[in-house]
Amino acid sequence: xxxxxxxxxxxDLYAGSGALGLEAVxxxxxxxxxxxxxYAACEIIKKNILLTKEKERFEIFKNSDLxxxxxxxxxxxxxxxxxxxxxxxxxxxxxxxxxxxxxxxLNEKALIVAETDENVELPDxxxxxLINRHHLGRTKFKIYERK
Numbered sequence: 001x002x003x004x005x006x007x008x009x010x011x012d013l014y015a016g017s018g019a020l021g022l023e024a025v026x027x028x029x030x031x032x033x034x035x036x037x038x039y040a041a042c043e044i045i046k047k048n049i050l051l052t053k054e055k056e057r058f059e060i061f062k063n064s065d066l067x068x069x070x071x072x073x074x075x076x077x078x079x080x081x082x083x084x085x086x087x088x089x090x091x092x093x094x095x096x097x098x099x100x101x102x103x104x105x106l107n108e109k110a111l112i113v114a115e116t117d118e119n120v121e122l123p124d125x126x127x128x129x130l131i132n133r134h135h136l137g138r139t140k141f142k143i144y145e146r147k
Contacts, residue, residue, distance in 0.1 A: 010032040011033050020085075094122065128144040
């Protein structure tokens with residue numbers, strides 16, 4: 001994807017510690033939205049955001065993925081980069097990618113970084129082009145671009 005970026009908004013949909021979104025902002029994205037359904041994860045993200053000393057660049061939603069997408073769509077949010085590392089990867093990633101398109105929360109040419117176990121094969125997803133793939137140890141990454 002590159003080392004540095006020039007602006008845009010990031011969505012870290014299954015945020016965990018928030019490391020991916022925080023890293024993206026540190027490398028040039030303007031802001032990040034973190035979504036996690038787990039209270040403890042949201043608390044960790046809050047603490048990590050405080051370390052940046054730029055808390056105004058970040059938002060946290062303690063919601064399910066689908067509820068968060070609905071809220072973000074109702075607030076007219078649009079994203080340039082989305083990180084997807086959900087449980088039950090194959091079924092969840094495909095479903096969520098389709099829902100994000102329908103909800104119109106992705107900017108033109110938005111990138112989706114989907115992380116899965118090495119045994120999961122993601123099919124082509126309508127509305128997206130597969131532009132890159134990486135295999136690191138037992139983890140696979142596929143990078144899609146919104147058509």
